[in-house]
Amino acid sequence: MGASDKARSLITFVGVSVLSGALAAGLAIPLAGFAGLGTEQLAKTIDSLPRELVIEPVAVRSRMLAGDGSVIATLFEQNRVPVSLKRVAPIMKTAIIAIEDSRFYEHGALDPKGTVRAMVRNQSEGSVQQGGSSITQQYVKLSLIEKARTEAERQKATEVSYERKLTELRYAIALESELDKNTILERYLNLVNFGDGAYGVQVAAQHYFGTTAEKLNLPQAALLAGLVKNPTGYDPTNNLQRAKARRDLVLRRMLELKVISVHQANLALKTPVIDLKKVDPVPNGCASSRYPFYCDYVVSQLLANPALGRTVKERDHRLKTGGLTIRTGLDPRMQAAAQASIDQHARRTDTATAAVTIVQPGTGIVKAMVQSRPYGNGRHHTNYNYNVEKSYAGGYGGFQNGSTMKAFTVAAAIEKGIPLDYRINSPEQINLSNKKFRTCSGFTRDPKYTPRNSTRSGNLTMVEATRYSTNTYFLQLSQRVGLCSISGVAQRLGMYNAQTLEPLDEVISMTLGVGYVTPLQMANAYATFAARGVYCRPLIVLSVRDKANKPIATPRSQCKRALAPGVADGVNRVLSAVMDPGGTGGRLRFGNWDLAGKTGTIQDNKAVWFAGYAPNLAAAAVVADANLPYTNLMYGHTLDGRDISDPTGSGTAGPIWKTAIQGALRGLPLRRFTAPSTKILNGNRKPLPDVTGLDRTAATTLLRKAGFEVTIANQLVSSPVPTGKVAHTDPRPTAGATPGTLITIHLSKGPGAP
Template sequence: MIMFIVVSVLSGALAAGLAVPFAGFAGRGTASVADTVQSLPKEFQSNPLAVRSRILAADSSLIATLYEQNRLPVKLTQVAPIMRKAMVAIEDSRFYEHGALDLKGTLRAMLRNQSGGSVQQGGSSITQQYVKMSLVEKARTAEQRAKATEVSYERKLAELRYAIAVERELSKNEILERYLNLANFGAGTYGVQAAAQHYFRTSAAELTLPQAALLAGIVKNPTGYNPVNNLSRGTARRNVVIKRMLELGVITVAQANQALRTPIDLAKVEPVPNGCANSRYPFFCEYAVSKLLANPALGATVKERDHYLKTGGLLIRTSLDPKMQAAAQASIAKHTKPRDTAVAAITVVEPGTGLVKAMVQSKPYGNGRYHTNYNYNVEKSYAGGYGGFQNGSTMKAFTIAAALSKGIPMDYRINSPEQIDLRNQRFRTCSGWTRDPTYQPKNSTHSGDLTMVEAARYSTNTYFLQLSQRTGLCSIARIASHLGMYDAQSIKPLDQVVSMTLGVGYVTPLMLSNAYATFAARGKYCKPLVVTSVRDKAGRPVPGPGFDCKQVLPRQVADGVNRVLSAVMMPGGTGGKLRFGTRDMGGKTGTIQQNLAVWFAGYTPNLAAAAVVADASLPYTNLMYGHTLNGRDIADPTGSGTAGPLWETAMQGAVRGLPNARFVAPPRKMIGDPNPKPPASDKPGTKPNR
């Protein structure tokens, strides 16, 4: 019996304090055991720790935490000495005295377990436990996890061989540091720092004796000894640790008694929300994550990128401005209610950078009634993206840019009757010509002999249809494309149809606000940017899309568009009632045929925003019939009266504190004659005298 015990202890087979009959091991072939030991590598390679990643707003406030294991590694010097002592006392009191295997501890545990007929005491050293946890951490499949946790002599021998390698490579303090950072402390927390934050809202460095004893006790059974799951059992386990520390002389009787009397305060338990669904800004957060998952620098596949995002300890900074986000959210709160049948959405973008500053919508995030998982601000190619709405007369801005680019001045007059017959009228496209055999559009606002500025102010359909015929649809389409406009449902270019200038395809608030931001930036287009930087856990930058800007319109053309759209914000213009303060502003309304959606897009020189109110159900229905906004029936949906107030309230708060910048005046030639003569003919397609 003595010889058997000596051989078994030296081989490490009883290192866990086995509770099986002695014959269980005696029956194993010595050759099999030897082969297992000899086949093991002499060095132990552990995987990098899975560390939680954080997504931050532009002001460094936390947006969301992403993790598979909630862990925040710390150095041993950042762990309170009492925590280190508590862990060693309960798990391996002779840790600093023995090697990879504690012969005395293992023999004592084996004899106690054998005499009791069950596992009452463990014999694994902290080093062996660290190896086991590391092997489980490395497992990626169910088969690998089963292999890492199976009850077998081969596994225990493997762990011992690895433990010996670890003890040769690392100091005791290095092993303890890794152990404390790797251990499971229950409730989804891994590592002593995350556990200290979760259970006590403190750091590992500030842990007290009763706190340290509780955490040290949890590791043996992270579910069973978690005080949130079972307070009495968690308290009893904590007290076992305290008594063990007293038994070892680590603490005094007075310290022990005081710690034993200290109640566990569950009110301090602070779960760390995981993922965007638990974020203050879930829709923006999910869009940022979608952009990260498209970055090949984070992994070869989406699955690898997702894993790295949740385990790489990344520090992700975004463009979101909490002040502007709050202003946009306040607008939603003021003008909408979650129970409305219509939906509203607003995106705010910074001209000249493409930084997405705010993204809000009227339906809260979630699966419940009156909630949604759709993001109404972004394109359908993103997994949660709704894919936009028809944009109506906001397209006229691109027709204005096309006309000014072709040398047509702002005083260009076209007779624009209430209704115009465009049946079979030819419109040039990039590939030829198009026509509509039945098209006879009407105005919903001002008609008459109008200049470009007047037509923009009143949003006169028949003027812009004739103007688009003269510029050609191809030039409008190209400018819109250069400004980031495409169909948000199909992700294809906008259709070049006769009615293009009155709205075409499906666009998003993000897309439209960023396109209008290009006018504000004097023709410099920047791709929308939500993730501004990513750093790994070592602080090294991770490559990714950054600022991507280029001049897509001549500055003077953009200046001209700004002048024309400024007229919209003047008294008598469709956006005149939305103007506030003394800032320069440009804007444009958009109302979809049959009132399926209404828009207002507008900007100052340093901020742009687009707001939409729409029916997001299928099939789409007229907003005038059976739809509510802010708890009231929508009697007369318009871009200025329905979507406009959302834009106004959001922008008023968002621009507060920004410089009062001014638009640059366009060339005199582009403005034209302040007192132009009326055109010689009002027939579509003819050139009036100027």
């Protein structure tokens, strides 16, 4: 019989049903809706209805996986995992057909006998006990509801009207002419709601019984079949008594149809409905994840991926309905090591906040991300991720980074050919008021700037100044290499203001810390040194595949050479000295690993850092006041339940870094830094003219002709050279200097002068 013939049969049946009252009683459609409609008019109404039902892909939950394949989170609007009909237990098919459409394989889209039977049963009971819809009609209705995207569309798909019912019938006829019964039943079992957030027979079997659709037994199948009529009302987790009554009704119907024996029915009726203690919860979203902050950050990356949809709303819908498999870079073992470190050194009740991120050099893969405040809205909880930038909805936006910036000054100096043993006289305090510092757009100066050291002073080399984190050395070094050079290195290594997403400000104190940066930025930038100058953008999503296992375009590892290998080798040598005995990170060394790093403390101790790395892992840890306005960590703040009396990068943030990276490195191969070349060690030196005894004008002219920058020291020095003449230069002529180096001329105040 063709579709048009079936439509005519439908018209005949509707006409008969109207006259007999069957449609009104059995299908719950107002009889008044057909008042005054003749057969021809009714035929025209049906002919005007749409014929072809466009079935959208069924909503399937997505899974987010860690690097080892373990599940981080499930994301869904409907918790569903489709399964083929051959993988559904025969008893489940029997149960659903018995209670919903016992003549499913005998009739077409419409079951006239079933409809009349339902009418008679409903009239005898005085209420609606059985529906008149076939499984095909129910599938059509569920599909229309599934397609609805607005409240108006949902209301239209569920309204009680003859037009809606006839539309479903028209669609059902078309569907049965295109698909066989088994295909319709399979789609129905995968689409239907089984209550308590379980959609489709596979998830329902797992949720209620901890089994699969293929292994369902008789009482389990009867319970699930009974849920279809009213998933909320018969939900056994809400009302066990009602659920049992409904299940037993299904069993008696199956006995009535003789698809099970009396013995089978009696055994099933005596079986407990479910064990509520064994009901598998249905976790949904990042809030239910073991790693909620990492998960949230992954979701933010996916919502920015145009391959998942044109708009954020479309991407979010596909993320929760597309059955995606999202593989991330999270390493559960390293995450556990970072979490153990936070747990050892901090508490959620602390007034200070601790955070740490671990990154793999050479790939940019973010292996771990942990913080001391847990995820949530309760007391001592937060929805902020303290490891990432503010452009992400939950990102805090970083903290001022202090002397961790000195590493970029070291890199800029080595790029300019300045040797590692480059000495600068670095007093405890220095007057840099109105001194010019070159920027990318000209010069900048501070009318009143007299910074001082909190550590060792003296005539120090670059290595020594880095080991002790000597401020006056690095301020003078940054003046000589230029702020533009430092800014350029920082930008190439992924450093920017995590609050504004703008480049870091080129201010005189840049080398001592500038702007707001995140542990993720710091760990990834330092990972570039470990990778011998190869910078990789942070990579958190490794791959995305759809439910057919086809890849979806996603940003891959984006790596580029940011520093020459020799420059990175030089930085590694300099930062390794920090970890030597006597260095600011000396107490953080462990095992036989090659380690390098840098402390950071911002002004007034509002945040303290340690960023460091081995050749195969980099990490950054921060302890800070995360409440506005920021306050000094020394006053009124606690960490690990104790007052912070002396916040430092090495003593406060350093232990968190050490425990985290030490645990993360466990089991990885031991690797070494590449030794810097002689050229890097010695720099691009050229002879420095000896201008001792000349006046300042002649000395300046001679040095500039030789290719050097020149500045005059503010204070005169004792010297046998006549007053006002050049006593000496820094660096000295015997040391030589690289082209473009800033040479400081020290003028004499005469022999024996106080």
